[in-house]
Amino acid sequence: MLTRSYHPLTRIAYGLAGVVLFVLLWKAVGAFGWVNPGILPDPFLLPETFLLEWQSDRFLPAVGSSLVHYVWGLGLGALSGILVGLAAATLQRFDMLQSYVSRILRPIPPLAWVIFAIAWFKVSHAGAAFVIAIGVFWVNYFATYSAVRNIDPRFYELARSFGQGGYWRRSVSITLPAIAPGLLSGIRTGIGQAWMTMIAAELLGVPGMGQEMNAAAGVGAYDAVVVYMLAISVMYAATDLLYLLIERKVLSWRP
Amino acid sequence: MASVIEFDGLAYTHPGADAPVIQDLSLDIEAGSFIAVVGGSGVGKSTLLRAAAGLVTPEAGEMRFNLPQRPGRRRRAIVFQDSRLLPWRTVDENIAYGLETLGIDKAESAARVAEALQLTGLEELHDRWPHQLSGGQAQRVGIARALAVKPDILLMDEPFSAVDAMTRRKLQTELIRIWQSTQSAVMFVTHDIDEAVYLADRVVVLGNRPATVVENLQIDLPRPRDRNAPEFAAYVTHLSAWLGVE
Numbered sequence: 001m002l003t004r005s006y007h008p009l010t011r012i013a014y015g016l017a018g019v020v021l022f023v024l025l026w027k028a029v030g031a032f033g034w035v036n037p038g039i040l041p042d043p044f045l046l047p048e049t050f051l052l053e054w055q056s057d058r059f060l061p062a063v064g065s066s067l068v069h070y071v072w073g074l075g076l077g078a079l080s081g082i083l084v085g086l087a088a089a090t091l092q093r094f095d096m097l098q099s100y101v102s103r104i105l106r107p108i109p110p111l112a113w114v115i116f117a118i119a120w121f122k123v124s125h126a127g128a129a130f131v132i133a134i135g136v137f138w139v140n141y142f143a144t145y146s147a148v149r150n151i152d153p154r155f156y157e158l159a160r161s162f163g164q165g166g167y168w169r170r171s172v173s174i175t176l177p178a179i180a181p182g183l184l185s186g187i188r189t190g191i192g193q194a195w196m197t198m199i200a201a202e203l204l205g206v207p208g209m210g211q212e213m214n215a216a217a218g219v220g221a222y223d224a225v226v227v228y229m230l231a232i233s234v235m236y237a238a239t240d241l242l243y244l245l246i247e248r249k250v251l252s253w254r255p
Numbered sequence: 256m257a258s259v260i261e262f263d264g265l266a267y268t269h270p271g272a273d274a275p276v277i278q279d280l281s282l283d284i285e286a287g288s289f290i291a292v293v294g295g296s297g298v299g300k301s302t303l304l305r306a307a308a309g310l311v312t313p314e315a316g317e318m319r320f321n322l323p324q325r326p327g328r329r330r331r332a333i334v335f336q337d338s339r340l341l342p343w344r345t346v347d348e349n350i351a352y353g354l355e356t357l358g359i360d361k362a363e364s365a366a367r368v369a370e371a372l373q374l375t376g377l378e379e380l381h382d383r384w385p386h387q388l389s390g391g392q393a394q395r396v397g398i399a400r401a402l403a404v405k406p407d408i409l410l411m412d413e414p415f416s417a418v419d420a421m422t423r424r425k426l427q428t429e430l431i432r433i434w435q436s437t438q439s440a441v442m443f444v445t446h447d448i449d450e451a452v453y454l455a456d457r458v459v460v461l462g463n464r465p466a467t468v469v470e471n472l473q474i475d476l477p478r479p480r481d482r483n484a485p486e487f488a489a490y491v492t493h494l495s496a497w498l499g500v501e
Contacts, residue, residue: 154337154339161353162332162353162356162400162404163353163355163356163357173352174341177341177343253385
């Protein structure tokens, strides 16, 4: 596709216009009675719903609770995925040892582990964090593994020539910096993946936004459901922004 | 004068190949001297250099480093054909790469980097990232990185073959100046006879398959050398005959 270079303000204007059009279409679907208004909330009433949720003192604790298992799940999942991926990609015997195990475990969807999460951790932050961590683990494991495999072998030759050929020297001076871009993109995918599994993980009853959504849906308060959906969207954008700031700092050497 | 490195009856076969690329190759490089190694493509010039660098292990023969190992220095340092800078390190940090395992303190390391920057004329670029450098500048950083470890011998694998002709001439002139201000010997692999005659005290021609030394020619020309002098041309003609080029 041929792309013209538009002024940034023009781009922003188009983006906002798209949002307005989307909301108007949404409103029209309800206003013209194309669907049952009971199952499609009026977008114009959402600010009011948000205010009510906020004042009910349920919103912030739910967000806070979600963040607790989000951060633990993401952190532990990413850390263990990176470590195992790194070990598998750099230690051949370990790689052979883990190859079938990872092939067996990999296809199991994170949500299938909800059952064991409840059995092992009861209904707790740990249980939800565990389910989140599993999804994040695989994303980071594969990102790290393939990043190590894609390192230009000529860098290792350089390391040997300049006295940095030992395992640790080489890992610190070549492997880790070389995989940083791949590693970070794995973490970014994990950030998104964690938000997605989080809501489902909370359906097992751990307090959080997912549980609030479930509770609201139970009483037909679909407008409240949408408020939580939008809250997730905003928080995802915030974590992604935080990621981009860190990436810019860590990968400042890239053109 | 003592020799810095001696190859004695060296042989090497590439993995999977059925014939050796070099066999029974002997060569002696004097300390502080500049040796150019020329030969047709695939003859084993780079293999010989990589053996000297310790990157391939010869299957027969011996390689002797005759100078005593000195603390804070390396016996050999290599300059690759591609500059092979680490893209996540600045120029300074790239030059310091070989110093990090030499057991020298920070001040000494900084002084070595500064000296290498100055020798290669890179002072102003010291905090740049590799992607901000031209091909010629990157190659200088590669040279500075090797010089920083104060090697007994500098191993250069067609280091100027990827830069344009103008830059190449300039780098050749500078290399001579740099070499004269250090005590390092240089083993310079090239396929360019003109370059070899311009740079080297001795030009070694590899030939035959498997390769051995077929000519070892002293270049008795004063420096700086004049590429247009008839004596220069005579050396080039003589060496070209060995390589079958006119």
